[in-house]
């Protein structure tokens with residue numbers, strides 16, 4: 320049986336050759352590099368050697384030189400089988416060193432076996448191929464050998480450079496995604512914080528607005544104090560607007576989504592926007608011809624446009640160009656992988672760009688934070704972009720910004736296109752004269768100031784009031800007065816038994832009792848905690864007198 324020595328540093332290559340040769344009736348020895356191969360061959364000379372070129376410790380060229388210089392080995396045929404040294408010069412060098420064949424990987428098994436048999440047969444008849452042309456000068460061989468290695472090295476460097484570039488790209492992408500995640504988490508945290516503040520302030524404002532309103536009502540029209548009360552009410556109204564903004568930012572405010580053509584929305588406010596930006600700024604609109612239907616709250620989208628335009632104007636004190644555009648883009652998995660956000664499928668894009676002062680990185684990082692502003696005191700509250708952020712998130716969209724100092728700013732907002740859902744009807748608010756009554760109302764709230772305010776307010780409207788400061792107390796008071804109470808007005812979230820639990824027990828005492836809940840907590844928290852069944856009525860704090868009076872009257876008059 321003939322023996323073949325195979326030399327390769329890659330196990331899979333070695334395995335393939337081993338199986339092939341054994342299957343064709345050869346005995347196989349193997350070595351992982353040139354040095355091992357020499358040692359193995361000197362111990363037990365094979366009939367043929369098949370060697371790779373690029374290997375650690377001793378490469379194939381060096382092995383071939385040693386092979387041909389060794390008296391015991393030099394008659395044994397030598398085949399190079401390489402995947403990396405594939406140029407004509409590599410082959411010339413190999414044959415110059417005394418190799419019998421120079422094969423490039425991969426070879427068909429049949430072809431490879433053909434060559435091996437041929438070389439073995441030739442060695443039997445002592446025809447030794449090109450190696451017969453030897454000797455070539457040592458210097459020439461050395462030069463060619465160096466050149467071959469150099470070429471290889473260059474190729475490896477190129478490959479490495481390419482891998483390096485790819486790696487850099489991956490790292491950049493990774494960093495962007497991490498940044499994206501960090502930003503989202505930061506906004507979530509600030510959102511929760513703002514919602515908490517807004518909730519507490521709503522309770523406080525309910526008391527301030529309520530009492531001021533009552534004082535005003537009881538004043539003769541010429542009372543000199545009336546002015547001061549009006550000031551209080553105006554300030555409180557401003558504060559209520561602020562908490563409303565915070566709730567919008569933290570996405571804890573109900574919005575009314577309706578089918579909306581984004582293009583119409585821009586056309587509707589165009590004149591208004593021109594007025595905002597002033598004469599020195601040129602407003603260019605670049606609206607996609609076809610309608611862009613989204614499911615949105617038009618008032619909120621107008622607010623987004625207004626705030627962005629205001630910011631752009633502020634960034635262009637000496638005039639400039641504000642460009643507003645719409646389009647539709649298709650978002651695919653690749654987009655989402657690259658940017659870390661997006662809803663797959665067609666999306667509406669709204670771009671608002673200016674060529675103003677632009678922003679540096681540090682500013683850009685913080686622009687969506689509530690109360691972050693670079694404007695002088697009194698010019699900006701820093702709520703504009705927080706509001707936009709909240710609105711866009713509530714529309715399941717995404718806002719991104721590109722800006723460099725001195726290069727202007729480009730905001731891009733993605734909004735999912737509408738997918739044939741039925742429109743929600745939004746209830747409109749109208750203000751009528753306050754209507755009261757003579758019924759008895761049980762007021763349940765764990766906040767003493769609110770209880771007091773509600774009691775006075777209801778008394779002012781002609782109602783009689785009973786009080787309880789917890790869910791448990793409400794049940795007890797109701798049990799004692801179940802025939803007199805016409806309606807229970809109850810805070811939803813209280814420490815000792817919450818509103819909905821108390822309501823269940825109260826209904827057990829009298830199933831037809833009317834219950835209206837109040838809460839300073841945002842709608843979605845209430846829904847999330849499943850505190851309110853669908854058919855229950857909820858009044859959000861701060862309670863405005865007209866809404867409050869109307870809701871109560873409505874509930875009392877409703878036939879169950």
Ligand SMILES: Nc1ncnc2c1ncn2[C@@H]1O[C@H](COP(=O)(O)OP(=O)(O)OP(=O)(O)O)[C@@H](O)[C@H]1O
Pocket residue numbers: 626630631634673675676677678682686687691692693694698699700701702703704705727728
């Ligand atoms: N188009 C823009 N160009 C340059 N900087 C901008 C632009 N838009 C926003 N900024 C920066 O982002 C900050 C925050 O903007 P944001 O709209 O939230 O608040 P504001 O404009 O400062 O105050 P407010 O909107 O409450 O009046 C700005 O103070 C400004 O530094």
Ligand SMILES: [Mg+2]
Pocket residue numbers: 626629630699702703704
């Ligand atoms: Mg602003």
